[in-house]
Amino acid sequence: MMKVWAYIHPQLNILCCALLPEAVPEGVEAVELEVESHDDVILDNGQIRLKTEAEKLEEEKQRKLAELKSYVARLLGQTDYIIVKIAEAQTLGDTNAVEQLKQKYAEKLQQREAIRQWNEQTKQAIRNAETLDELRSIEIKYG
């Protein structure tokens, strides 16, 4: 936990958090708050307040889902060339080539399917998490 001194900047009209009491501009009224992170302080309809646990949980879920999406995209990206080859053969109407490619890359295609299944399971676990600790314990790592 850390202390911050939150205030609305008189010229910029934005929320500021001083990390040292002397960093508050002279003549400005600040609210002293105890926070885990300075991100916990928000300006809500002109009022300075701390985020609720529900708001923090929802924010963390969105962040974790974005992290998962990016991670899965990187994993699948390594074998995207196979999908492109199959799609090209399909576009040319070459069904023999499509089947040959599917056989040749059967193992890789199974791996892609497994990654997609793991992605769905992890996504669901993130959405179902009820506490921040539960959410933070979900590791975005395949295999």
Added chain:
Amino acid sequence: MPILNVGMVSGGWATDADKVDGFHASQTPTANTIPVALPTGKLDIGWLPDGIGSGRRVDLTNATSDYMLQVGEEAIINFTNATSVPLRIATSENRLYEIFLQFSVNLSLAGVYVHLNPNNTTYASSFSHTSMHWNSSGESGWVAYTASYNAFRLYSQTPHSYIILDTTRRILRGFTGYEGGDNHLGYGIFASKWHSNLVSWTSLGTFAFPTSMSGYILVRRLV
């Protein structure tokens, strides 16, 4: 006022006639020796205390007010089990700093970041950030990007970082090497910009970490 011991003393030439107050002179840095300028007119840098330029290193570990670094002067700030470290360095526009942020360990913490808060303050939605990574597993890609954050953002996890900080353009640029807890390592680059100049930048700022950390920060003023 030193007196040059030249001349006849007690009926003979003094044995230390080539000394000043009993000390020899030399161009080579040596203990108990008077420095002599090189042909360039400058002293050998070895005559100066550790550091570059002015040769001064100041320890701002327990400073309670801001110190104005001179060009070439560097500051060291040690920290132990801290989540935030005020640099206690006074600044203004037209300055360029080199910063080494060195932690005693590298923790693998995804999705949380190290920040630098100019003026020891956060300013809502006033900073942009971009970062990318490459690692020894062969993965690469975005780490994060935003045009609306409340402080300079460095990098996720708690990596050792090298930073160039430009107070005129209000841009921080850097790179880092991070360890993942196994035999893999990663390399990351990051940049962050304070896209408002309506507030004067008078105090270099406070580093904020995602968890309690120990280590040291070296800040060298280049311009």
